[in-house]
Amino acid sequence: MRYLTSGESHGPKLITIIEGLPAGMPLLAEDINEELARRQKGHGRGRRMQIETDTVEIGGGIRHGYTLGSPVSLIVENNDWKHWTKIMGQDPLDDAEANDIKRKISRPRPGHADLNGAIKYGHRDMRNVLERSSARETTVRVAAGAVAKKLLALLGIKVASHVVEIGGIKSKVADYESIEKLKEITENSPVRCLDEEAGLEMMKAIDEAKANGDSIGGVVEVIVEGMPIGVGSYVHYDRKLDAKLAAAIMSINAFKGVEIGIGFEAARMPGSEVHDEIIWDKETGYSRRTNRLGGLEGGMTNGMPLVVRGVMKPIPTLYKPLKSVDIDTKEEFTASIERSDSCAVPAASVVAEHAVAWELASAIVDQFYSDRFEGLVANIAEHNRHAREF
Numbered sequence: 001m002r003y004l005t006s007g008e009s010h011g012p013k014l015i016t017i018i019e020g021l022p023a024g025m026p027l028l029a030e031d032i033n034e035e036l037a038r039r040q041k042g043h044g045r046g047r048r049m050q051i052e053t054d055t056v057e058i059g060g061g062i063r064h065g066y067t068l069g070s071p072v073s074l075i076v077e078n079n080d081w082k083h084w085t086k087i088m089g090q091d092p093l094d095d096a097e098a099n100d101i102k103r104k105i106s107r108p109r110p111g112h113a114d115l116n117g118a119i120k121y122g123h124r125d126m127r128n129v130l131e132r133s134s135a136r137e138t139t140v141r142v143a144a145g146a147v148a149k150k151l152l153a154l155l156g157i158k159v160a161s162h163v164v165e166i167g168g169i170k171s172k173v174a175d176y177e178s179i180e181k182l183k184e185i186t187e188n189s190p191v192r193c194l195d196e197e198a199g200l201e202m203m204k205a206i207d208e209a210k211a212n213g214d215s216i217g218g219v220v221e222v223i224v225e226g227m228p229i230g231v232g233s234y235v236h237y238d239r240k241l242d243a244k245l246a247a248a249i250m251s252i253n254a255f256k257g258v259e260i261g262i263g264f265e266a267a268r269m270p271g272s273e274v275h276d277e278i279i280w281d282k283e284t285g286y287s288r289r290t291n292r293l294g295g296l297e298g299g300m301t302n303g304m305p306l307v308v309r310g311v312m313k314p315i316p317t318l319y320k321p322l323k324s325v326d327i328d329t330k331e332e333f334t335a336s337i338e339r340s341d342s343c344a345v346p347a348a349s350v351v352a353e354h355a356v357a358w359e360l361a362s363a364i365v366d367q368f369y370s371d372r373f374e375g376l377v378a379n380i381a382e383h384n385r386h387a388r389e390f
């Protein structure tokens with residue numbers, strides 16, 4: 001499976017085209033819209049989220065509630081576009097109109113794509129860079145991920161996420177009773193945190209950062225239950241599922257690190273306390289006594305829950321900007337201020353959940369029979385029986 005996205009933050013639309021979905025899979029716009037609404041929430045988001053109500057229009061690939069096997073296209077309108085038609089218009093401008101557009105951006109923000117992107121593509125107006133480097137694009141990444149999540153759900157695979165740290169404040173509740181319980185708690189938390197007390201402290205830290213014209217980052221965790229054993233492969237570097245998951249997380253705007261299971265902690269522990277002992281049960285087959293390696297060994301799933309963490313740096317646009325250089329005059333200036341979030345870690349946890357869901361669904365579709373959805377279900381059931389009886 002593959003997908004592309006197109007669209008600028010303040011342009012008319014965001015679009016994704018998904019290719020390779022099985023035919024005959026139930027899929028409704030509302031399956032996707034629910035997930036888009038989750039991405040818009042979270043304490044610390046800026047005013048843009050009050051302007052948008054992200055919903056998809058299905059452009060093709062679905063008939064009477066089922067996939068056709070042809071590419072599925074999903075379109076999200078930017079409500080904000082109506083305020084930007086002149087600045088972001090697609091027709092050529094005459095000189096007077098060009099002069100009218102005073103918001104040419106020449107002072108790159110440290111930490112954003114502005115300067116490198118401007119040098120790379122030769123844009124003297126860095127709006128041409130920031131419009132696409134903006135995390136607004138994650139809207140359609142979530143739309144594609146929602147389709148993947150639906151496929152996984154129909155196969156009995158559950159995906160969830162939560163925030164484990166913001167601005168140095170850690171959630172003291174690390175474990176969850178069940179994925180359903182985790183969802184119930186985090187969906188009701190403004191920072192998507194399992195620990196109510198820590199959640200309140202996180203909100204305070206976000207408010208303080210905002211009041212100081214600053215921003216803060218954090219750590220998110222994605223958990224997946226029900227993956228068949230042996231998805232991914234050890235035989236070639238580009239088929240290793242842990243590598244694909246790491247790339248998916250690192251591709252999210254502002255993500256700077258990934259951990260699988262105990263991650264970096266493994267460097268400080270002996271092997272006897274890192275590796276998970278193998279056990280066997282007549283009914284359920286093989287599993288592990290513990291899950292420190294987060295459900296992945298040898299680039300493949302081992303049947304235990306997947307645990308993938310990602311670290312998000314603080315948002316680069318600061319209302320008290322850092323020093324920068326004007327690319328026209330070469331003088332030192334404070335960087336441009338764009339309307340901005342002060343913390344988007346809760347929203348980013350939803351993005352991470354969908355980035356992971358995409359990789360897993362894609363690995364499954366690539367590995368098992370997938371022309372017909374019913375055939376895929378049967379193939380996985382047979383594979384699970386094989387693994388249980390092995």
Ligand SMILES: Cc1cc2nc3c(=O)[nH]c(=O)nc-3n(C[C@H](O)[C@H](O)[C@H](O)COP(=O)(O)O)c2cc1C
Pocket residue numbers: 046111112113133134135138252253254255315316317339340341342344347348351
């Ligand atoms: C959900 C989400 C919302 C974001 N909101 C903002 C924002 O309002 N302002 C900003 O400067 N960066 C924001 N970012 C981060 C930038 O998009 C990101 O830092 C930038 O594209 C540069 O890429 P890099 O940080 O990965 O190097 C956001 C990221 C995510 C995931």
Ligand SMILES: C=C(O[C@@H]1CC(C(=O)O)=C[C@@H](OP(=O)(O)O)[C@H]1O)C(=O)O
Pocket residue numbers: 009046047048049133134135136137138139253338339340341
């Ligand atoms: C629009 C979204 O996030 C945006 C990501 C973003 C950035 O620079 O990454 C900048 C802000 O956009 P704006 O400049 O319109 O205020 C965020 O709100 C979104 O998540 O839908």
